[in-house]
Amino acid sequence: MKKGDRSKSESTVVVVDEIPEELDLENLGRKRPDVFSSTWTEAIFVGSMLMCLSMADFFIGGFQVVLPGLMDPLDIPEASRTWPSSVITLMAGAFLFPFGRLADMYGGYIVFHAGIVWASELLRSSPRGCRCLAALTGRARKNLVFSLYGALSPLGFFLGMIVGGVAQKALTWGWYFWLGGIITMVCCVGSLLTAPRDYAEARKSGVKMDWWGLCTMVPGLILIIYAITDSRQAKLGWAAPQIIVCLVLGIFFLAAFVYVEGWKASSPLIPPEIFQVKSMKRMLATLFLIWGVYSIYLFYANFYIISILKKDSMTAAIWFAPWAVGGLFLAVSSGLLLHILPGRLLLIISGTCKIAAVLFFALMPDNPNYWAWVFPAMLAEAACVDVLWTVGNVFLTTSLPRHRQGIAGALIYITIFLGSAFFLSISSVIQGKFKNMGMDTKSQYKGMFWIGVGLGGVALIMCFFLDLGKAGSHETVEEKTAESDQSSSDSETETAAPQYLEEAKEATAEVRSINE
Numbered sequence: 001m002k003k004g005d006r007s008k009s010e011s012t013v014v015v016v017d018e019i020p021e022e023l024d025l026e027n028l029g030r031k032r033p034d035v036f037s038s039t040w041t042e043a044i045f046v047g048s049m050l051m052c053l054s055m056a057d058f059f060i061g062g063f064q065v066v067l068p069g070l071m072d073p074l075d076i077p078e079a080s081r082t083w084p085s086s087v088i089t090l091m092a093g094a095f096l097f098p099f100g101r102l103a104d105m106y107g108g109y110i111v112f113h114a115g116i117v118w119a120s121e122l123l124r125s126s127p128r129g130c131r132c133l134a135a136l137t138g139r140a141r142k143n144l145v146f147s148l149y150g151a152l153s154p155l156g157f158f159l160g161m162i163v164g165g166v167a168q169k170a171l172t173w174g175w176y177f178w179l180g181g182i183i184t185m186v187c188c189v190g191s192l193l194t195a196p197r198d199y200a201e202a203r204k205s206g207v208k209m210d211w212w213g214l215c216t217m218v219p220g221l222i223l224i225i226y227a228i229t230d231s232r233q234a235k236l237g238w239a240a241p242q243i244i245v246c247l248v249l250g251i252f253f254l255a256a257f258v259y260v261e262g263w264k265a266s267s268p269l270i271p272p273e274i275f276q277v278k279s280m281k282r283m284l285a286t287l288f289l290i291w292g293v294y295s296i297y298l299f300y301a302n303f304y305i306i307s308i309l310k311k312d313s314m315t316a317a318i319w320f321a322p323w324a325v326g327g328l329f330l331a332v333s334s335g336l337l338l339h340i341l342p343g344r345l346l347l348i349i350s351g352t353c354k355i356a357a358v359l360f361f362a363l364m365p366d367n368p369n370y371w372a373w374v375f376p377a378m379l380a381e382a383a384c385v386d387v388l389w390t391v392g393n394v395f396l397t398t399s400l401p402r403h404r405q406g407i408a409g410a411l412i413y414i415t416i417f418l419g420s421a422f423f424l425s426i427s428s429v430i431q432g433k434f435k436n437m438g439m440d441t442k443s444q445y446k447g448m449f450w451i452g453v454g455l456g457g458v459a460l461i462m463c464f465f466l467d468l469g470k471a472g473s474h475e476t477v478e479e480k481t482a483e484s485d486q487s488s489s490d491s492e493t494e495t496a497a498p499q500y501l502e503e504a505k506e507a508t509a510e511v512r513s514i515n516e
């Protein structure tokens with residue numbers, strides 16, 4: 001052998017690294033995200049965001065207490081009682097996708113805080129908050145935060161009812177809105193100082209607004225819900241000209257929206273790939289139905305307590321206290337149970353509790369014992385709503401990529417808000433039919449609770465066909481993609497390793513022959 005070849009052989013060094021052990025995904029999911037400089041920053045951000053978002057429930061819950069006292073001063077007829085409640089969820093739901101798209105375009109930081117500062121758009125800030133919460137990339141950490149959000153939802157709801165009751169009894173109803181605005185602005189300051197700035201990242205996604213979708217979806221939803229709600233007080237009912245025109249135009253706009261989104265829009269408000277996710281359609285249908293029953297329960301339970309049981313607004317608010325306390329415990333525990341129990345089982349528990357909640361009011365005697373009837377009904381409703389909320393949020397946010405988180409948040413809220421508006425409108429029409437049949441007010445309310453039991457049964461059946469698996473530390477879309485790329489890289493390394501080993505063996509044999 002030549003001297004040059006010998007030098008080359010002697011200097012050949014082959015190093016084969018060991019394949020790294022599998023990453024501990026559980027510990028990785030619990031680490032603080034890099035976007036936060038300290039635990040305090042993260043804590044202030046999460047606390048501020050959760051409080052801001054829970055104020056939506058503050059207004060929804062408290063408004064139910066304030067509403068009975070507004071009937072006479074504002075001269076609101078009985079046939080239109082559901083409209084003030086419906087219009088809140090309707091307007092919020094109708095504009096959620098446009099604002100969700102803005103969050104995807106410009107980042108959650110800008111759009112979320114713009115919505116809070118703009119007080120009249122307060123209830124619409126929630127999907128943008130989900131976009132901001134996307135900064136929490138750890139799976140287990142994100143599960144816990146969304147569980148806390150689910151826990152603060154009943155607390156915000158209960159706080160709204162208490163403030164509404166106090167405002168009705170000791171102050172004026174205007175103070176209810178003033179106090180809510182003050183609390184929200186305090187939380188807004190905290191989130192402004194600590195929330196991650198995601199504008200640059202959002203602009204890289206290249207997402208654009210779908211103006212055709214916006215101009216067809218919003219009027220379509222508003223016209224249809226208005227037609228259903230107003231049909232009860234129209235003199236000719238469904239045959240009234242304004243009802244027919246609004247209903248036909250609403251259907252036309254929604255049909256145009258489906259056509260534009262499916263075949264024309266280059267950047268649709270509702271990307272088709274969202275519905276390609278496994279169990280997505282059934283999950284949204286379940287959310288729509290259960291939240292519709294939730295609205296029926298909330299609206300008629302409040303009126304039943306005040307009008308039939310003859311309790312004042314403050315007592316009615318206090319009677320909802322188990323909802324807040326139970327919701328706090330159940331929402332957090334459901335987030336922890338997501339690591340252990342399948343999502344389907346949690347949804348079945350949620351659906352069963354929904355039926356139990358409305359069934360207690362449907363069977364309630366004339367002079368009910370609070371602890372035997374109202375208390376368990378409130379606990380059951382808390383269990384249903386908070387477990388469903390946590391499971392739904394974790395499922396949607398982990399099933400879609402980061403640049404779709406605004407749409408994910410909007411999709412959740414538009415489903416529950418439109419479910420609330422739709423079923424409240426339908427319930428108003430059905431109650432009108434009950435009244436025309438000669439039923440007294442108590443029987444009308446009882447009839448609505450029985451309808452809630454039937455709808456809850458349908459929702460429970462749907463829960464049996466949802467296979468979500470365990471949400472525990474499931475990876476997000478980006479993490480799954482990264483893991484797939486890493487697996488491909490590892491596969492290439494494993495393929496190349498034998499070649500390096502053969503070269504090492506040949507070099508070793510050559511060195512030995514030279515030494516000999």
